[in-house]
Amino acid sequence: MTVTPLAAHASDRPAPAFRGRIGRDARSGHYAVPGRYRLHLSTACPDGLRIAVTHALLGLDTVCPATFLPAVPDCPEGGHSVLRPLYEASAHRYAGPAVGPVLSDGWSGRIVSTHAPDIMRDLARRFGGDRLSLYPCGAESEIEAVERMCGEGVEEAAQRAGSAGGEPVVCDIALGTLLETLGALDRWLDGRTYMIRDEITAADVELWVALVQLDTVHRNHLDAAAVQRIADHPALWAYARRLTAHPAFGGHLDLDGIERRHHARCQGLEAAGAAVQILDWAAHAGDRKGAGPQVDRP
Numbered sequence: 100m101t102v103t104p105l106a107a108h109a110s111d112r113p114a115p116a117f118r119g120r121i122g123r124d125a126r127s128g129h130y131a132v133p134g135r136y137r138l139h140l141s142t143a144c145p146d147g148l149r150i151a152v153t154h155a156l157l158g159l160d161t162v163c164p165a166t167f168l169p170a171v172p173d174c175p176e177g178g179h180s181v182l183r184p185l186y187e188a189s190a191h192r193y194a195g196p197a198v199g200p201v202l203s204d205g206w207s208g209r210i211v212s213t214h215a216p217d218i219m220r221d222l223a224r225r226f227g228g229d230r231l232s233l234y235p236c237g238a239e240s241e242i243e244a245v246e247r248m249c250g251e252g253v254e255e256a257a258q259r260a261g262s263a264g265g266e267p268v269v270c271d272i273a274l275g276t277l278l279e280t281l282g283a284l285d286r287w288l289d290g291r292t293y294m295i296r297d298e299i300t301a302a303d304v305e306l307w308v309a310l311v312q313l314d315t316v317h318r319n320h321l322d323a324a325a326v327q328r329i330a331d332h333p334a335l336w337a338y339a340r341r342l343t344a345h346p347a348f349g350g351h352l353d354l355d356g357i358e359r360r361h362h363a364r365c366q367g368l369e370a371a372g373a374a375v376q377i378l379d380w381a382a383h384a385g386d387r388k389g390a391g392p393q394v395d396r397p
Contacts, residue, residue: 115214116186116195121221129204129211131225133162135174136211138218139182140200142357143170143255145308147200153219153303155347159228163222168199170356171363185210193366214247231370233301241295245302245316250282250307250365257313261320285332292341299345306385307348310339314377323371330377339348340383 121129140147147168150296154165172179178186178196186197189210195267202211202218212218224235234242259273284306288294294302317324330336343349 115212116193116218117189117210117212118214119211120217121211121225123225133226134164135205136163137203137205138163138165138200139168139185139203140165140180141170141356141360142351142353143360144199145312147302148311148351148353149308150200151223151351152308152347153222153233153301155351156233156299156304157222157227159226160221162226163183170353170360172196172198179365196348219304223301231299233299233304235296235300238295238300238302242300242305244304245294246305248284249301249305250329253309254312254317256280257317257321260325261317274321281329281332281335286334288338289334299342303342307339307342309314310335310350311357311380315380316361317355318375319361319373319378320364320370322338323375326375326377330375332393336378339378342379343380343383344385346385349380352380352384354380 119129121131124130140150142148142151151165151167154160154163166179168179174180174183174196176196177350178198180197182197182199182201185201185203185208186193186195188208198213199214200218201213202221203209204211220234227233247295254271256277260270262270262273262275268282293299294306318329321329343352
């Protein structure tokens, strides 16, 4: 898939506090041992949702258990108190927020990584075995292109388009970028079941989460006309419906949690687009009523 370069824009995603990797053997320090590692994540968070879907697709419940965090962090600085001991054990006098997602090492009691793309790749490559190949040989550049397209052309463009108090010209340019990206994706998916292969890959996880965010978060700050134009991509939204019906995708869709997290974090004003829902996500997920996964209480 050809990706048109987008204008440079600094992401508001913070740099990961920890970025260790799970290697192939003992020399790496963190090597692959079933049951050694644990995930800590909230599916109301986009990165947490990406990891949860990846984890479910690979069937890693016993190989790498997951602890699901509340949708809204309980610390004033935006962190989770249950994660604070892990952060403090991993960095002396750690002063930042104890945020998810986290991949922790049960042997040392420390954090391996808080970087979602690395965590997803390590789960697939070190524990995936003969399961679904989410990162097929030779597909890395295509997957990275989809990641950039979703990050810059969908999520960041949608956020800028709906920025409260933003310059109208800047918002219009961002909306144009968003619609151009959605149009390219819609044309690409016309007649296709998945993004880059004949089965689900990490590219599908990335795009599906971006579309969930677009319809459940970003459209709340766009006008109704803009949302109607976003919805006018039939192949793209049919693709989103198909994936939502898959248990690994729809089974982790915490609509109530996403809404609560958004309202807890958002400083912007709600626009007319909030009333124009594109998909009935709960219905396509099997009418789970947005329950999401069970939160593990400390």
